Amino acid sequence: MPAIGSRRAPTKGDQREQALLDAAKVVLREKPIGQVTIDELAGAAGIARSGFYFYFESKPALLAALCDQSIGLTDADMGRWLESDGLDRDALRQGLVGSFQRWLVDGRWMREVFLAPDPGPEVMQVRERVVNNGCTAFRQRIERDAKAGLTVDGSPTLLATMAINLRLTTFADAFANPTAHDPDELIDTLTDAILRLVYGVTPAQRTTA
Amino acid sequence: MPAIGSRRAPTKGDQREQALLDAAKVVLREKPIGQVTIDELAGAAGIARSGFYFYFESKPALLAALCDQSIGLTDADMGRWLESDGLDRDALRQGLVGSFQRWLVDGRWMREVFLAPDPGPEVMQVRERVVNNGCTAFRQRIERDAKAGLTVDGSPTLLATMAINLRLTTFADAFANPTAHDPDELIDTLTDAILRLVYGVTPAQRTTA
DNA sequence: CTTATTTTCGACACTGTGTTGAGAATGCTC
């Protein structure tokens, strides 16, 4: 794997590794990881089962790598809101929309990474990194707004965790049960729920009807 | 298994089945289900591995049965609040405390049942029943209060789901990371978070400091 | 005590995982 800014051309192995990740991403859209065999993953990337182990130590290891590649994207989603101040409902909503769209596509494996109780050490490491990043960014925003007297009382860390978990479970549910709610209503309700959670207010103005 | 109100004495098999459930409950406090073998579960109940299959079809089937037995308790926790009207912070808080205590003890398998993305059909069935019951009760309370003009706007179903998920993830996190927060603060924050989520208000009065 | 039913468990077949080492493909150097 050439480093991210590397000038070196990707070797055959690098390509194969990426092919394995890409193939896995597709395969994992269909069925839960527990029901996907390594044989299947290897086959989808065009190699024999035992060849898989040249690239990844195990299924969870691949999953962790998969997640790792998607972190940048997830961060970008909420970036605008996280950097702004005050409620800024529009920015928050837009961030959630972006996040939501990713969930609708790759929710299968995202659930495994972020929700599964015991996804193995490799995944746990990535999860903790991602969650910590998210919580920290969120927490810092809350602390900023707390100084301006905008937020409710209560530990910013706890509030941030709750907000993030609320988003997580809402999207996970939406993935598991796509027809249960109207997407727009879901996002609006979630947006307001988070604002209410952190600021204790539901802003009256809405960009969309 | 004699029906719940049965007069018939439990046969040896009934006892063994219960022993299996009790033993599993204990074993599952130590390590995640994925790392517990059927051999281990059977051994803990004093029978051979293959004997396990006389009582349960599989590991998930036992887990579902385990959960099934605990439903009554979980319902009882929140009962008082669910039947009252208005915010009633004290009742809500007390319900959450009860629920929380159960989580601290049996959180390991409760996570598997309520959080795992793909716990198998048997568990899924029980989960859906429990979650639906909980959501329905919650939703009805919200609808009642909505008529009284107490709640925020928004689909009661969505609000109920969010509240329940907030509780779920908060307790699951607390189980996974017991020292991260002060229990009292956690419960207080969660109580207020739920009230804010549903009613848009944080009641000033608190029973406890 | 006899008979029917329930319970137990060893032995088997099967699926999926992870390892190893020999050989093939690749790419680097001159």
Next chain:
DNA sequence: GAGCATTCTCAACACAGTGTCGAAAATAAG
């Protein structure tokens, strides 16, 4: 483009865990 080191591939193996079967033992019923 021949030689050489490195990277990659995969068949064969060993193993752990699951689930099934049927014969025997334990229990309950008559």
